[in-house]
Amino acid sequence: MSYFFLDEYEHMESYVPGEMPKDREYLKLNANESSYPPSPKVLEAMNSTEVKSMAHYSDPHCMELRKAIGEEYGFPAEQVFVGNGADEVLGFCMMSFFKPGMKVCFPDITYDFYRTYATTYRLNFVQFPLKKDLSIDVEDYVHTDRDVILANPNNPTGKAIPVSDIERIVAQDPKRMVIIDEAYVDYGNESCVDLVRKYSNLVVIQTFSKSRNMPGARIGFAISSADIISDMNKIKFAFNPFNMSTLAIVGGAAAIQDKDYFHRCINEVERVREMFEDALEDMGFGVIRTTTNFAFFHCPDVPAKVLCRELKKSGILVRHYSDQRINEYLRITIGTEEEMKQVLLKLGEIREKQYDRAC
Amino acid sequence: MSYFFLDEYEHMESYVPGEMPKDREYLKLNANESSYPPSPKVLEAMNSTEVKSMAHYSDPHCMELRKAIGEEYGFPAEQVFVGNGADEVLGFCMMSFFKPGMKVCFPDITYDFYRTYATTYRLNFVQFPLKKDLSIDVEDYVHTDRDVILANPNNPTGKAIPVSDIERIVAQDPKRMVIIDEAYVDYGNESCVDLVRKYSNLVVIQTFSKSRNMPGARIGFAISSADIISDMNKIKFAFNPFNMSTLAIVGGAAAIQDKDYFHRCINEVERVREMFEDALEDMGFGVIRTTTNFAFFHCPDVPAKVLCRELKKSGILVRHYSDQRINEYLRITIGTEEEMKQVLLKLGEIREKQYDRAC
Numbered sequence: 213m214s215y216f217f218l219d220e221y222e223h224m225e226s227y228v229p230g231e232m233p234k235d236r237e238y239l240k241l242n243a244n245e246s247s248y249p250p251s252p253k254v255l256e257a258m259n260s261t262e263v264k265s266m267a268h269y270s271d272p273h274c275m276e277l278r279k280a281i282g283e284e285y286g287f288p289a290e291q292v293f294v295g296n297g298a299d300e301v302l303g304f305c306m307m308s309f310f311k312p313g314m315k316v317c318f319p320d321i322t323y324d325f326y327r328t329y330a331t332t333y334r335l336n337f338v339q340f341p342l343k344k345d346l347s348i349d350v351e352d353y354v355h356t357d358r359d360v361i362l363a364n365p366n367n368p369t370g371k372a373i374p375v376s377d378i379e380r381i382v383a384q385d386p387k388r389m390v391i392i393d394e395a396y397v398d399y400g401n402e403s404c405v406d407l408v409r410k411y412s413n414l415v416v417i418q419t420f421s422k423s424r425n426m427p428g429a430r431i432g433f434a435i436s437s438a439d440i441i442s443d444m445n446k447i448k449f450a451f452n453p454f455n456m457s458t459l460a461i462v463g464g465a466a467a468i469q470d471k472d473y474f475h476r477c478i479n480e481v482e483r484v485r486e487m488f489e490d491a492l493e494d495m496g497f498g499v500i501r502t503t504t505n506f507a508f509f510h511c512p513d514v515p516a517k518v519l520c521r522e523l524k525k526s527g528i529l530v531r532h533y534s535d536q537r538i539n540e541y542l543r544i545t546i547g548t549e550e551e552m553k554q555v556l557l558k559l560g561e562i563r564e565k566q567y568d569r570a571c
Numbered sequence: 572m573s574y575f576f577l578d579e580y581e582h583m584e585s586y587v588p589g590e591m592p593k594d595r596e597y598l599k600l601n602a603n604e605s606s607y608p609p610s611p612k613v614l615e616a617m618n619s620t621e622v623k624s625m626a627h628y629s630d631p632h633c634m635e636l637r638k639a640i641g642e643e644y645g646f647p648a649e650q651v652f653v654g655n656g657a658d659e660v661l662g663f664c665m666m667s668f669f670k671p672g673m674k675v676c677f678p679d680i681t682y683d684f685y686r687t688y689a690t691t692y693r694l695n696f697v698q699f700p701l702k703k704d705l706s707i708d709v710e711d712y713v714h715t716d717r718d719v720i721l722a723n724p725n726n727p728t729g730k731a732i733p734v735s736d737i738e739r740i741v742a743q744d745p746k747r748m749v750i751i752d753e754a755y756v757d758y759g760n761e762s763c764v765d766l767v768r769k770y771s772n773l774v775v776i777q778t779f780s781k782s783r784n785m786p787g788a789r790i791g792f793a794i795s796s797a798d799i800i801s802d803m804n805k806i807k808f809a810f811n812p813f814n815m816s817t818l819a820i821v822g823g824a825a826a827i828q829d830k831d832y833f834h835r836c837i838n839e840v841e842r843v844r845e846m847f848e849d850a851l852e853d854m855g856f857g858v859i860r861t862t863t864n865f866a867f868f869h870c871p872d873v874p875a876k877v878l879c880r881e882l883k884k885s886g887i888l889v890r891h892y893s894d895q896r897i898n899e900y901l902r903i904t905i906g907t908e909e910e911m912k913q914v915l916l917k918l919g920e921i922r923e924k925q926y927d928r929a930c
Contacts, residue, residue, distance in 0.1 A: 213801070247626070250625055270787050270789060300814065329809060427627060430814070
């Protein structure tokens with residue numbers, strides 16, 4: 213730590229990204245990345261002569277991308293904020309509206325980054341425990357005076373909250389900000405984005421890193437009231453006015469516009485996920501069915517930690533959590549059909565080997 | 572403004588980017604962008620199959636780019652921080668080390684963004700006036716107890732500070748942070764980056780938006796002590812862990828590695844700048860000679876505001892400042908030889924027309 217580092221960060225808890233080992237080729241199913249490339253139209257847009265030159269500054273207002281997103285969801289560009297990934301969008305949201313000591317809540321088991329952010333910026337936060345079935349207790353979030361951050365569907369449990377429940381939380385108090393992180397919403401869930409038309413205390417965040425197949429391009433967005441988006445842009449202009457590259461702006465717009473490709477990829481992920489979950493159940497695994505691009509399951513006879521380690525040895529990365537309430541589960545990204553069949557084969561082999569060892 | 576926007580931002584002054592009108596095609600010489608494309612190796616790297624897929628998250632540690640920059644300047648990657656443009660790098664620097672009320676100083680005439688940042692985040696700042704010749708008074712910065720931010724060379728005056736003077740400022744007090752923004756350093760100036768080996772209170776910031784010809788790609792970096800860089804990374808990991816896209820990481824590394832192209836472009840800018848400045852002087856303009864990719868000059872017989880407006884009418888954008896001390900000057904980016912000859916022609920025509928009108 214340098215002499216200059218601010219004292220207030222002493223309570224910060226570092227965010228630990230999923231492992232990215234380079235010692236060999238892995239089938240990377242630990243970060244919910246896509247096994248499909250972005251739309252060919254994205255590459256086409258990024259390769260246009262004007263963009264390739266990169267000789268001009270990008271548009272600090274990112275209008276082309278904000279317009280494309282707005283048109284897709286039925287909002288004017290003034291209600292759309294874009295950033296380098298959903299994390300940056302959340303970061304600008306926090307920077308604009310949250311200061312040390314402010315009261316916020318989120319689940320005890322959810323995307324780690326909320327806790328990282330809350331500890332670093334010294335928010336007064338509570339983490340409401342998930343219920344036994346690993347879903348959230350909606351009443352916790354309705355009957356609190358705290359601002360709310362919820363991932364819907366939740367990660368890593370894959371459990372979704374109905375929009376009617378989100379509305380109850382949002383409607384309870386217009387002076388309480390509710391941030392809904394819809395990173396995984398496109399895989400068969402209803403978005404709550406339409407509630408933005410009715411409530412001015414709701415911020416809906418989405419990402420291009422999951423259903424748009426382009427985590428490497430770093431694009432996320434928020435849809436909210438024009439006032440909230442304008443505030444976030446004021447802060448962005450004071451922190452990093454030209455935050456997004458021209459490549460991200462035009463590539464993102466092209467991705468949004470290619471609806472056909474978007475739906476085809478999602479349908480394929482959903483099809484493979486169901487096939488994979490069915491097969492896991494047939495093999496006797498306990499499966500929490502999700503509406504995301506990942507599966508969440510536990511094995512009746514091999515500890516999740518061992519399963520995770522053995523899968524890694526055989527070249528497959530999955531996510532295991534140390535939290536006691538879910539440490540018997542594994543989270544695995546849905547890859548292609550072929551990839552998931554390979555995983556099923558490996559899972560069978562590992563169980564057999566462990567069984568032999570136990571005998 | 573929304574109900575939720577934090578009160579503390581009431582004093583913020585918005586940053587106003589240079590105009591980007593879309594009503595017609597302009598020769599854009601108002602933002603110190605390059606008239607040359609990035610190295611062909613950048614496009615090659617960005618087009619590699621692995622990168623084009625964008626299907627995986629970018630490396631949150633941005634090691635490939637940090638290593639390439641480190642190798643170029645003789646530092647390990649641990650002493651290099653990278654961000655989406657020099658503004659973001661400065662933003663993370665401020666977020667890590669500066670809090671409301673902290674004392675900082677910078678010139679009264681310099682890159683506007685420092686003041687935007689300082690007002691938004693409520694720093695206690697003073698702006699030391701430039702001397703009559705528009706250079707900084709080094710003694711102001713040596714004999715102050717404030718942290719220091721200096722653009723070297725300064726923008727928009729183009730005046731450079733010798734490294735020996737920077738060293739006096741840095742050496743004066745190791746408990747004072749000195750941030751040197753070297754956006755324009757490559758056009759014939761000496762970088763102070765080697766002082767980082769000797770002093771742990773110096774942060775040197777550079778950008779790929781000028782001498783690397785890629786403002787649209789959004790890449791900037793800082794070189795400092797390993798402790799300072801580690802602190803900035805801690806904050807980055809709490810705000811936006813995967814801040815840079817894969818395209819920026821590999822494209823940036825390729826740009827750094829193509830030294831030959833880098834030097835050829837710089838030599839050309841310097842050659843054209845000298846030709847342009849000589850011609851301006853021959854025409855009777857007052858020229859403050861710079862070591863940057865822009866020229867800074869005033870016209871003896873046409874007000875700068877009129878000149879700026881008339882140039883715009885004829886399709887050429889340049890920068891005019893409202894600040895009374897420099898409002899008789901224009902800043903113009905050095906384009907290609909052909910572009911600058913076109914500018915000289917237009918300048919001659921405008922003066923003639925204004926002269927006719929005055930008669």
